[in-house]
Amino acid sequence: MGATLVFELEKIKSLLKDVDVVTAIEEGFKQYSNGNTVVPPVGELLFEDPPGDVHIKYGYIKNDDFYVIKIASGFYNNKNLGIPSSQGMMLLFDQKTGQTVAVLLDEGYLTDVRTAAAGAVAAKYFAPKHIDAIGIIGTGIQAKMQLHYLQKTNPCKTVWVWGRTVTNAVKFKDELADDFDVHIARTPEVVAKNCNLIVTTTPSESPLLQAADIRPGTHITAVGSDTSNKQELDASILQKADIIIADSIFQSKSRGEIYQAISKGFISEDQISELGDAIQIQDLQRSSDQQITVVDLTGVAVQDIVITSAVFLNHQQKKK
Structure with a gap:
């Protein structure tokens, strides 16, 4: 495997344009409920002053190529500083060797997208x-x-x-x-x-x-x-x-x-x-x-796994 790839936000947004995120997230939920994932309990840091929370979510889909660790935060007074409340990154690793495949410096963007896509899935079946x-x-x-x-x-x-x-x-x-x-x-x-x-x-x-x-x-x-x-x-x-x-x-x-x-x-x-x-x-x-x-x-975490994998695989496809 070559050097670890680092994707910054604009690159991530560009790659995501070609991904059917709603379908990917729907498939992830199915894999999760079918018992085909390993998703440990959420790691969490809570802050009082200023108020904020950090979630560490991680796991893998069985017999897949990757595992993912996601760090995402929400600091709700950030708007007073002129910066987004959401921050974070996604880390993609080879499931067979543990090697770092890619670091996605998404600033919380992929978490926001996968959450919105989950909302679309929910409404699709229940609205x-x-x-x-x-x-x-x-x-x-x-x-x-x-x-x-x-x-x-x-x-x-x-x-x-x-x-x-x-x-x-x-x-x-x-x-x-x-x-x-x-x-x-x-x-x-x-x-x-x-x-x-x-x-x-x-x-x-x-x-x-x-x-x-x-x-x-x-x-x-x-x-x-x-x-x-x-x-x-x-x-x-x-x-x-x-x-x-x-x-x-x-x-x-x-x-x-x-x-x-x-x-x-x-x-x-x-x-x-x-x-x-x-x-x-x-x-x-x-x-x-x-x-x-x-x-x-x-x-x-399965939402983070499927969206991170999809961004990376789209990058690989574009290289061909």
């Missing part, structure tokens, strides 16, 4: 057939990416957005005005009243949406709660839901909306199905436009 409007809770990078990736599976141009400040919401609307009809909501409740597909993307530690706000037939993809102390949905929403899906049942025992709801006694573990299983088993999918569905995305 109602007719979407009145897409609701976005949050105004950051992930909020915008979720909206764009939803167009690949559940296209809808009418959007309601809520942000912690009006300034952030106005900026969100202005940046997306050419492609979407964006309405600014005064509260998360207003988003819920107007939308039957909602994505929550904030690092909130207290619930933003309440069960009484949620219309029959609504699908919610919860993205922001990826640690044990974050929560965007009141636990009674999961109690009210007809279908509850975890990207990883194992991870939902220690983090995310499902963890919060189980620990407070609102639901039990036997009510949860895993996304990779639901993709493959129709009986686990939405069967009525009146059902309330929740998919809790805590972020699984």
